[in-house]
Amino acid sequence: MAIKTFAQLMEAALEVGPKTVAIAAAHEQEILLAAADAEKQGLADCILVGDRAAIKEIAEHGSIDIGRMMIIQEPEPKLAARKVMELVRLGHAQIAMKGKIETGDFLRAALDREVGLRVGRLLxxxxxxxxxxxxxxxxxxxxxxxxxxxxxxxxxxxxxxxxxxxxxxxxxxxxxxxxxxxxxxxxxxxxxxxxxxxxxxxxxxxxxxxxxxxxxxxxxxxxxxxxxxxxxxxxxxxxxxxxxxxxxxxxxxxxxxxxxxxxxxxxxxxxxxxxx
Amino acid sequence: MAIKTFAQLMEAALEVGPKTVAIAAAHEQEILLAAADAEKQGLADCILVGDRAAIKEIAEHGSIDIGRMMIIQEPEPKLAARKVMELVRLGHAQIAMKGKIETGDFLRAALDREVGLRVGRLLxxxxxxxxxxxxxxxxxxxxxxxxxxxxxxxxxxxxxxxxxxxxxxxxxxxxxxxxxxxxxxxxxxxxxxxxxxxxxxxxxxxxxxxxxxxxxxxxxxxxxxxxxxxxxxxxxxxxxxxxxxxxxxxxxxxxxxxxxxxxxxxxxxxxxxxxx
The missing domain is CATH 3.40.718.10 (Isopropylmalate Dehydrogenase)
Known part of the structure; x- marks a missing residue:
């Protein structure tokens, strides 16, 4: 059946079960809120790559529960993006997600010959x-x-x-x-x-x-x-x-x-x- | 004062008083309805250029009052557009309006060296x-x-x-x-x-x-x-x-x-x- 609303999309995703999402430059409140929400609903398991101290402070300050999430310390956004691609490439995560990083920088990491996600097709x-x-x-x-x-x-x-x-x-x-x-x-x-x-x-x-x-x-x-x-x-x-x-x-x-x-x-x- | 809504725009137009609008290929119900409405509100005097018989039939069939409007017989849309530009160029109308004619054909008439409205600037x-x-x-x-x-x-x-x-x-x-x-x-x-x-x-x-x-x-x-x-x-x-x-x-x-x-x-x- 065709999915016609985001609510139906959510239901379908719940049936599939949680995916592991690796987030590049996760040190931002909006991102952490979305991650916590997705975990709570059973949609995702999140790996946060970014500035660990900043992530912890933002979570504490906003009362955001990130207790179950793995945090990988990499404060520099471009390197965090590379790390995220590596995690996906190695099968530790299924989805790469952009945090507080320029879209161009995130995509450049995805296109990188060494760590990126290219399979010869156009992104x-x-x-x-x-x-x-x-x-x-x-x-x-x-x-x-x-x-x-x-x-x-x-x-x-x-x-x-x-x-x-x-x-x-x-x-x-x-x-x-x-x-x-x-x-x-x-x-x-x-x-x-x-x-x-x-x-x-x-x-x-x-x-x-x-x-x-x-x-x-x-x-x-x-x-x-x-x-x-x-x-x-x-x-x-x-x-x-x-x-x-x-x-x-x-x-x-x-x-x-x-x-x-x-x-x-x-x-x-x-x-x-x-x-x- | 800045005009912020179409209602205010209408008020301002009413203050200025009616303009004469020449309509190319006016033989269409929507066009005649808009023309009759604009005349009734005191916004415009309309000159209809198009297929006279078709115009009269559409008006009669839709009970649209076009009694006060001048009709100029020119059933061919491209020629009707040229006629409209001529009317504006000679000062008989202040505004040229598009009826049942392709936008490109209407603009070509406006750009015509002989009858068009060019003054050396870009339209x-x-x-x-x-x-x-x-x-x-x-x-x-x-x-x-x-x-x-x-x-x-x-x-x-x-x-x-x-x-x-x-x-x-x-x-x-x-x-x-x-x-x-x-x-x-x-x-x-x-x-x-x-x-x-x-x-x-x-x-x-x-x-x-x-x-x-x-x-x-x-x-x-x-x-x-x-x-x-x-x-x-x-x-x-x-x-x-x-x-x-x-x-x-x-x-x-x-x-x-x-x-x-x-x-x-x-x-x-x-x-x-x-x-x-």
């Missing part, structure tokens, strides 16, 4: 959104990792997003390749990429979902808007996955949902040995 | 948004006309947006030049453009507003988010104007606000002899 970001008033989870990619994807990279972005949606029970997700317009316009290169991706899916070169594009955001998610524009498409108006043309567009879409539409977001980086 | 789109739960109008540009703006064009986009905000009473609008991150990153060209625009404003090369960038959407509009990121800026957290890096990002931001955050939007194209 891509998939945002999962629960939006008030919207009837299903919406998956958006790539809003956080790949800056200006080439066509080859867009194929991997689409494939990774389909994988995440399928893991959350959407058997054959509907994928909209977004652009500023639904018309293929030689002057707008993103519409050409979108048309190419859609045709690749028609030819079976991208698998697991129903893919169409270019579509504008309105006609990707609103049946009414798709109807007014007269678009005939299995995806128009009912997309599960939105593929942004680049990180700028994806990032703005994701942040508009979070800040103005009050959506809840869970972000995940896939394509490596384990999720980030 | 740019400014979207004005009223967002539920947000304390002020938000201006976004360019989400509809300039596809991949050069630095020179971005300067005009910023300047036009400042002009529109000022006309709506925001004396010194705060302008956020958006990118996927607030850090200047040599690998992300849009952050470099944003930094350049901000510095041009410091040097007085762009006037009339307080300009900063790069800023990500969250730290442009949320004081809380700007504080957490430790950004020191007069604009961060309190932007009136958001400048998108390109039409894809702008379009997605605008549509996310309209469809998911239930915002009301009024779009205008400025930079020509008269607004579109």
């Amino acid at each position: 891509t970001h998939v945002g999962v959104f629960e939006i008030p008033g919207f009837d299903r989870l919406l998956f958006i990619s790539d809003a956080g990792v790949v800056v200006a994807p080439t066509m080859e990279q867009k194929i991997e972005i689409v494939q990774n997003a389909i994988y995440v949606a399928q893991r959350l029970g959407v058997k054959e997700p509907k994928v909209a390749i977004l652009a500023a317009t639904e018309m293929v316009n030689p002057k707008i290169p993103t519409t050409l990429d979108a048309a190419n991706l859609a045709k690749m899916a028609d030819r079976g070169q991208i698998k697991g979902g129903i893919i169409d594009g270019p579509l504008a955001l309105d006609n990707a998610i609103s049946l009414e808007s798709a109807r007014i524009k007269g678009i005939k498409s299995e995806v128009a108006g009912c997309a599960d996955i939105l593929i942004a043309p680049d990180i700028e567009a994806g990032n703005m879409l994701a942040k508009a949902l979070t800040y103005f539409a009050k959506a809840h977001m869970a972000g995940i980086v896939v394509g490596g040995k384990s999720p980030l | 740019t789109h400014v979207g004005v948004f009223e967002i539920p739960g947000f304390d002020r109008l938000l201006f976004i540009s360019d989400a509809g006309v300039v596809v991949a703006p050069t630095m020179e064009q971005k300067i005009e986009i910023v300047q036009n947006a400042i002009y529109v905000a000022q006309r709506l009473g925001v004396k010194e609008p705060k302008v956020a030049i958006l990118a996927a991150t607030e850090m200047v990153n040599p690998k992300i060209p849009t952050t470099l453009d944003a930094a350049n625009l901000a510095k041009m404003a410091d040097r007085g090369q762009i006037k009339g507003g307080i300009i900063d960038g790069p800023l990500a959407l969250d730290n442009a509009i949320s004081l809380e988010s700007a504080r957490i990121k430790g950004i020191k800026s007069e604009v961060a957290g309190c932007a009136d104007i958001l400048i998108a890096p390109d039409i894809e990002a702008g379009n997605m931001l605008a549509k996310a606000l309209t469809y998911f955050a239930k915002a009301h939007m009024a779009g205008i194209v400025v930079g020509g002899k008269s607004p579109l």
Whole structure:
């Protein structure tokens, strides 16, 4: 059954049982609160990598119970990130999580040839959104990792997003390749990429979902808007996955949902040995 | 006084008195309803250019009162757009409006050397948004006309947006030049453009507003988010104007606000002899 809310996602995670999560630069209150909460609910066992003294002080000051968590002393964030990747690589943890460290530094550790999680595929970001008033989870990619994807990279972005949606029970997700317009316009290169991706899916070169594009955001998610524009498409108006043309567009879409539409977001980086 | 809601905007427009609006390809129910409503409220006198028989039938069928409106027979949308530009150019109308015609075709008529509204400046789109739960109008540009703006064009986009905000009473609008991150990153060209625009404003090369960038959407509009990121800026957290890096990002931001955050939007194209 497709997971349609974060509450259902939580139930599914509880059924699977706790995963071991290694957190890089865990010396931050928000992070420790989330870790304690996840442990309490039986979702995760946490390994905290960071400034041990700072972690203990923050926990004490905020009355956060970190008694059951292992702490590994590594105050320098970049080294903490490397340590976290090592833990995952060696199988001591299943998930690498970012604490008080720049996203770029965290990803550089994940991509490191020596300790990183590369398996020869592209690492891509998939945002999962629960939006008030919207009837299903919406998956958006790539809003956080790949800056200006080439066509080859867009194929991997689409494939990774389909994988995440399928893991959350959407058997054959509907994928909209977004652009500023639904018309293929030689002057707008993103519409050409979108048309190419859609045709690749028609030819079976991208698998697991129903893919169409270019579509504008309105006609990707609103049946009414798709109807007014007269678009005939299995995806128009009912997309599960939105593929942004680049990180700028994806990032703005994701942040508009979070800040103005009050959506809840869970972000995940896939394509490596384990999720980030 | 700054106009903060569409209701206040309506009041201000009523004080100015009705403008003559020429509508290209007016043979559509939504358009006729809006025209009749604007006339009834004393906001506009409308000239309908389009398929006369279709206009009359739609009006009759929908009980829409178009009795006071002049109708000019021109069933072909592209020619109707040219006629509308001519009316504005000759001073018979003050505003050109798009009916049932592709945006591209409408703009091509506006840009036409013979009948168009060019005055040597760039035509740019400014979207004005009223967002539920947000304390002020938000201006976004360019989400509809300039596809991949050069630095020179971005300067005009910023300047036009400042002009529109000022006309709506925001004396010194705060302008956020958006990118996927607030850090200047040599690998992300849009952050470099944003930094350049901000510095041009410091040097007085762009006037009339307080300009900063790069800023990500969250730290442009949320004081809380700007504080957490430790950004020191007069604009961060309190932007009136958001400048998108390109039409894809702008379009997605605008549509996310309209469809998911239930915002009301009024779009205008400025930079020509008269607004579109």
